[in-house]
Amino acid sequence: MNRATAGRSQPPNEVEIAFRAAIGTVFLEFGSWALNAFVLPPTGFAQLRDHEGLSGAIRQLSLSAAVLAVLAGAWLLCAVWMRRGRNWARLVMIVAGAGNLLFLLNDMSMSGLAALDWSLLSSYAPDLFIAVIAVVLLLPASRAYFSAAEPAG
Numbered sequence: 111m112n113r114a115t116a117g118r119s120q121p122p123n124e125v126e127i128a129f130r131a132a133i134g135t136v137f138l139e140f141g142s143w144a145l146n147a148f149v150l151p152p153t154g155f156a157q158l159r160d161h162e163g164l165s166g167a168i169r170q171l172s173l174s175a176a177v178l179a180v181l182a183g184a185w186l187l188c189a190v191w192m193r194r195g196r197n198w199a200r201l202v203m204i205v206a207g208a209g210n211l212l213f214l215l216n217d218m219s220m221s222g223l224a225a226l227d228w229s230l231l232s233s234y235a236p237d238l239f240i241a242v243i244a245v246v247l248l249l250p251a252s253r254a255y256f257s258a259a260e261p262a263g
Contacts, residue, residue, distance in 0.1 A: 119255075119258075121193055121195070121255055122251040122252065122254075122255050123251070124246050124247070124249045124251045124252045124255075125192070125193060125247070125251075125252055125255055126193070127246055128189075128192065128203070128243045128246045128247050128252070129189050129190075129192065129193040131239055131242060131243045131246070132185060132186065132188075132189035132192075132203070132243055133186070133189065134239060135185065135236050135239040135240055135243070136182045136185060136186060138235050138236040138239055139178060139182060139236045140178065140182070141232065142232040142233065142235065142236055143174070143175070143178055145232045146232060146233070147171055147174075150232065154171070155167055155171060158170050158171065185206075188202050188203055189203070192247070195255065195256060195258070197256040197257075200247050200252070200256050203240075203243055203244060203247055204244045204247050204248065205244075206240055206244070207240045207241045207242075207243050207244020207245070207247075208241075208244055210236075210237040210240040210241055211237070211240075211241040211244070213237065214234060214237040214238070214241070217233075218234070
């Protein structure tokens with residue numbers, strides 16, 4: 111046990127659920143990206159290839175994948191720190207969840223829910239997971255875990 115966790119108990123189930131959901135969110139984000147880029151018509155790759163050419167499409171998708179990987183890495187680091195009891199990481203995840211929920215509601219109000227299909231699920235599932243994480247981190251057991259006194263030293 112290190113100094114940062116010396117006075118802290120194990121995370122409650124709510125924090126563990128949020129941590130595991132954060133990992134699941136990364137898989138959902140990459141799955142959604144891959145589905146929209148290569149599988150669900152009209153694919154992003156086909157649209158980019160038509161507009162930018164093959165090399166432009168490859169360059170754009172590579173850049174998109176790299177940015178997604180960096181953001182996913184930051185999200186996972188934040189989840190690890192949150193699990194270790196860092197309240198600032200919890201707050202970052204709550205703000206991210208609230209922001210994603212606002213963007214989700216805005217997008218749904220503009221595009222509507224014409225039919226429940228794979229493109230709709232792949233687009234909204236990661237955002238819903240992130241919103242659920244924010245709610246779980248606001249539950250009393252989660253708040254109590256993060257409001258425990260920091261160890262001296």
